[in-house]
Amino acid sequence: MIAVVAETKDGSARKITLEMLAEARRLAAARGGLKVGAVVLGALAAGEADRLASQGADTIFHVEGAALASYAPEAWAEGVRLAVEKAKPEVLLLGATAHGKDLAPRVSARLKVGLASDCVAFEWGAEGLVARRPIFAGKAFARVAWSASRPQVASVRPNTFTPAAPDASRKAAVESMALGEVKARARVIHFEASEGEMADLTEANIIVSGGRAMQGPDNFQLLRKLCKVLGATLGASRAAVDAGWIDHSHQVGQTGKVVNPTVYFAIGISGAIQHLAGMSSSKTIVAINKDKDAPIFKIASYGIVGDLYQVVPALTEEFEKALRE
Amino acid sequence: MNVLVFVKQVPDTETRIQIKDGSVDTASVKWVANPYDEFAIEEALRIRERIGAGKVTVASLGPERVKEAIKYGLSLGADEGVWLKGDGVALSDPLSVATVLAGAARKLGFDLILTGKQGVDYDWSQAGVILAELLDLPHVSVVVGIELDAAARRGKAKREVEGGLETVEFELPAVITAQKGLNEPRYASLKGIMAVKKKVIPEWTLADVGIDAAAVGPESASIRILDISLPPPRSAGKILEGEPRDTARELVRILHEEARVI
Numbered sequence: 383m384i385a386v387v388a389e390t391k392d393g394s395a396r397k398i399t400l401e402m403l404a405e406a407r408r409l410a411a412a413r414g415g416l417k418v419g420a421v422v423l424g425a426l427a428a429g430e431a432d433r434l435a436s437q438g439a440d441t442i443f444h445v446e447g448a449a450l451a452s453y454a455p456e457a458w459a460e461g462v463r464l465a466v467e468k469a470k471p472e473v474l475l476l477g478a479t480a481h482g483k484d485l486a487p488r489v490s491a492r493l494k495v496g497l498a499s500d501c502v503a504f505e506w507g508a509e510g511l512v513a514r515r516p517i518f519a520g521k522a523f524a525r526v527a528w529s530a531s532r533p534q535v536a537s538v539r540p541n542t543f544t545p546a547a548p549d550a551s552r553k554a555a556v557e558s559m560a561l562g563e564v565k566a567r568a569r570v571i572h573f574e575a576s577e578g579e580m581a582d583l584t585e586a587n588i589i590v591s592g593g594r595a596m597q598g599p600d601n602f603q604l605l606r607k608l609c610k611v612l613g614a615t616l617g618a619s620r621a622a623v624d625a626g627w628i629d630h631s632h633q634v635g636q637t638g639k640v641v642n643p644t645v646y647f648a649i650g651i652s653g654a655i656q657h658l659a660g661m662s663s664s665k666t667i668v669a670i671n672k673d674k675d676a677p678i679f680k681i682a683s684y685g686i687v688g689d690l691y692q693v694v695p696a697l698t699e700e701f702e703k704a705l706r707e
Numbered sequence: 708m709n710v711l712v713f714v715k716q717v718p719d720t721e722t723r724i725q726i727k728d729g730s731v732d733t734a735s736v737k738w739v740a741n742p743y744d745e746f747a748i749e750e751a752l753r754i755r756e757r758i759g760a761g762k763v764t765v766a767s768l769g770p771e772r773v774k775e776a777i778k779y780g781l782s783l784g785a786d787e788g789v790w791l792k793g794d795g796v797a798l799s800d801p802l803s804v805a806t807v808l809a810g811a812a813r814k815l816g817f818d819l820i821l822t823g824k825q826g827v828d829y830d831w832s833q834a835g836v837i838l839a840e841l842l843d844l845p846h847v848s849v850v851v852g853i854e855l856d857a858a859a860r861r862g863k864a865k866r867e868v869e870g871g872l873e874t875v876e877f878e879l880p881a882v883i884t885a886q887k888g889l890n891e892p893r894y895a896s897l898k899g900i901m902a903v904k905k906k907v908i909p910e911w912t913l914a915d916v917g918i919d920a921a922a923v924g925p926e927s928a929s930i931r932i933l934d935i936s937l938p939p940p941r942s943a944g945k946i947l948e949g950e951p952r953d954t955a956r957e958l959v960r961i962l963h964e965e966a967r968v969i
Binding site for chain 2: 453455456459479480481483484486487488490491492494495496497498499500512515516517518519520521522523524525526527528529531566567568569570571572573574575576582584585588612623629630631633635636637638644645654655656659662663665666667668674679680681682683684685686687688689692693696697699700701703704705
């Protein structure tokens with residue numbers, strides 16, 4: 383079996399869960415018809431079990447208990463361990479999200495097995511799974527293999543695999559499990575949503591990033607307007623963050639977020655190597671820069687040489703027009 | 708409050724990665740303390756300063772060059788440094804690494820362990836959390852704010868997640884991994900740099916930290932790197948020059964109608 387630890391928000395599966403189920407199905411089929419399991423911890427909203435089934439789960443291992451009322455790594459790890467004991471999977475996938483990256487090392491260490499983090503591709507080798515993962519924020523890629531212990535645990539980078547089209551005829555068996563009292567000495571007690579309703583950088587379809595040429599915090603307003611028109615997420619280079627113009631949570635690059643959107647706009651960003659590392663796997667890169675020799679143009683799919691203070695407002699208007707039509 | 712900080716030495720982020728014989732060519736690499744570990748060191752120093760008592764110890768596992776990362780911590784104001792000799796350790800296996808760190812932590816004693824959320828080299832993002840599991844401690848990862856109540860042996864930490872910040876309540880002792888934004892690291896003072904010269908950095912072997920070499924060697928690694936390759940090069944695309952309005956209109960046309968990505 384290939385088991386996926388479902389990530390849920392308010393009881394509903396997040397996109398990463400569907401992405402992992404799709405890849406799990408592909409891997410299961412390539413291995414002569416293995417089953418796919420979904421491990422769900424805590425409450426599940428009405429209809430979600432059917433949704434997980436329609437997206438590829440054959441069995442749902444649903445662990446519930448008072449200890450799972452809010453996220454607590456120790457309780458969650460114990461819940462996963464319980465499900466693994468029952469499912470005995472060869473492979474266990476978690477999302478390489480804030481939650482999954484926090485949980486996965488707990489789980490793998492508890493199971494005394496290896497963890498490949500942030501994987502972007504999988505293949506079957508002679509000794510089981512082989513994973514491909516970026517290192518140095520994407521400046522290079524490593525192929526990694528596990529020891530003979532099972533399961534092989536991997537975290538999966540969001541936005542990498544495409545969810546399958548739901549198949550309503552698919553049904554899943556549900557195995558309910560109760561998690562007893564668990565020692566949980568760290569627990570989430572509060573969540574504070576950040577400004578706006580932008581998607582997270584790591585999950586964004588379109589990113590608009592500003593760099594040193596933004597000259598100050600106020601000019602980011604220009605980029606926010608463009609973001610709004612495109613439904614994009616706002617990013618920034620390290621130069622802009624270190625200058626204090628924008629919060630570090632927006633930083634893209636080797637000491638920020640590594641992103642892989644469909645379209646990445648690099649605006650007033652020259653293209654320092656540590657920035658390129660974090661965004662060069664974007665499908666389409668658009669650069670806007672005054673300096674036509676800026677390194678960013680060497681990797682850009684499309685570029686405009688020009689003054690961003692003239693180009694960006696024009697671009698915003700033109701997109702508004704095009705998208706209205 | 709005794710705070711233990713684990714630091715790693717990594718190639719500077721300006722490094723252009725080159726491959727030689729299937730692994731990263733480190734011949735001309737400039738080694739620096741891992742940027743996320745700098746936030747961990749700074750936070751440890753601030754905790755000591757706030758409480759006005761206690762000790763900050765900086766430890767690093769690896770070849771002899773990692774002593775530079777330890778010295779860097781000492782120059783900033785850490786009280787003690789320990790070099791954990793990496794001979795025979797599967798350094799590319801986070802479980803093996805964390806096992807050695809756990810041995811050192813047990814020997815050193817601590818109220819709090821701080822380390823970076825990830826090394827900016829192999830980006831595993833695992834050692835800190837595995838360390839917590841091996842030491843049977845709670846952890847909070849990717850932290851941008853810490854409030855400690857030393858008397859009550861507990862604290863609150865803010866961690867970065869998609870779309871906002873989570874507040875996590877935790878008990879001490881604990882492991883916390885640092886994210887950028889936690890603090891603004893200080894620079895070493897001349898006095899600090901001079902003081903390093905007088906410090907003796909103990910060198911500990913696996914036996915010194917009570918770890919069986921066979922358990923953390925390449926033969927028993929939980930995970931291993933088969934090979935490393937560079938991403939396919941991206942070629943330069945279409946560059947537009949001219950009047951801002953014209954170039955903007957043309958770019959929108961391309962993205963919307965030709966490439967159909969927006």
